[in-house]
Amino acid sequence: MQGERLEKETPEQVYRRVFRELKPRTAPPPVLVQYRRFANVNSFIEFKEGRLLVRISDLLQRAPESVQEALAWILLCKLFRRRIPARHRDRYRRYLNEDEVTRAVERLRHERGRKSILPPAGEHHDLLRVFDELNFRFFHGLMSQPVIGWSQTESRNILGHYDAAHNAIVLSRILDREEAPALVVEYVMYHEMLHLRHPVERRAGRRCIHTAEFRKAEEEFPGFEQARNWMETVLWRLPRRA
Ligand SMILES: [Zn+2]
Structure with missing residues (x-):
């Protein structure tokens, strides 16, 4: 079956799209998404020098798209002090509670925690x-x-x-x-x-x-x-x- 070819969005495009949904009347700023070696599953978002800087734990780099999307909603809602839609909050939470992810987080905290x-x-x-x-x-x-x-x-x-x-x-x-x-x-x-x-x-x-x-x-x-x-x-x- 012939279908429309769906281009996979870059992480930056995901954040810009969610931004537009939350703030339809504001043009989304340039976005930079970085995956960082944090000692934990932390993620941060801030406006910096005219752009939106998103720093995400590298542990989430290979997370499914639905989880990346959920995190974008969570971070942007926090930034704008909006209520996080339940479906995104739950999706993210469920992912972190998966056995495999929990174990990976523990291992990472252990390894990285030691180094400091x-x-x-x-x-x-x-x-x-x-x-x-x-x-x-x-x-x-x-x-x-x-x-x-x-x-x-x-x-x-x-x-x-x-x-x-x-x-x-x-x-x-x-x-x-x-x-x-x-x-x-x-x-x-x-x-x-x-x-x-x-x-x-x-x-x-x-x-x-x-x-x-x-x-x-x-x-x-x-x-x-x-x-x-x-x-x-x-x-x-x-x-x-x-
Ligand atoms: Zn004490």
Whole structure:
């Protein structure tokens, strides 16, 4: 059967078409769609230098056309603060929930998440040794070792965090200095290890991260007061590293 040959739209054409549907009276600006290596299935849209810049996780590059279309609706509706049509929202959500996609996302988060962490052996403190020692002292050596490392940036507000998606404990590189007492590094590590031990609870729909039980365990750390005191005073006086 002879039929009209349907040209496959480029991603840019998809965005311009959806733009026209949402804003029939505005001429759509030039569109640039980029697939980027994000550590997650994130996508962003913004007006930049007279064009619409769309950055999409490369994980979605091979997604079916209906999913690309759904994402275009989602991003443009967000940009214009419109309600996202249910069929597009559902199509996108269903795709992300497909087993194969879920696994690919997990794998990618794992691989890429790791790369942003510096190795645990710092200049002044070795986080693996700290972990092992605390594991032995407080957890009977039973805690399985997560990915451990220093952050790239020297944050003073966030001295450590446990990232469940990557199963990683990351300490702020500001603590990898001579002036940072071993006690403080140990305390921050201990706090993050407690997150492994006490998973996040849900209470009345809210995520409860530091439960009463967690707080109690934390206060059992010898030198708790001393460590907190250093974090509230000396930490803020440390000079920036050259
Ligand atoms: Zn915490």
